[in-house]
Amino acid sequence: MQRRYRTITDLKINESARAISFDDSELACKLTSMGLLPGTRIEMIRKSPFGSAYYVKADGVRLALREEEAASILLEV
Template sequence: MQNTAKQETKTADLLQLGETAVIHSLSTTELSVKLLQMGCLPGKQITYVRSTLGGNPLYLRIDNQFFALRREEAAQIAVHHDSSL
C-alpha cells in the first residue's frame, strides 16, 4: 500500500473539477477501511464531479458508483494519472 509508483501521485481532494484519475492507494486509517469497504479500490477511476457551495463535501464518481466524501476523506486516497487515458 506504500507509494511506490513512478508516476506523480496526489490525493483525491486535490483533483480539479471534472478531472479523472486512477486510484493508486489508500492510507492506513480507520477512514480508509470504510472507503475500501464501500468499493473505493486501487485501480478504479475516480472523477471529481461537483461540489457544494462551500467546496465540501465532494461529489465523486468511482468507476460506476457515486459517493459524497468530505475533503479529509478524499485525502486518504492517493491518485495518479493513467497514461492510457
C-alpha cells in the same frame, strides 16, 4: 518541495484518475467496503456548495466524500 503524489482534492472538475492507495487505515477500511479500491477510476463531479465535500464517481458509483476522506485517497500521477 514537490509532492510525489496527489489526492482527490487535487482533481479539477470532470478530471479523473486512478486510486493507488490510502494513507489512513480506518478510512481505507470504510472506503474499500464501499467499493472504492486501489485501481478504481475516480472522477470529480463537483464540490459541495459550502466547500469541504466532494461529489465523485468511483467506477460509476456516486459518492460524497469529505475533505479528509478525499485527501486520504492517493491517486496515480
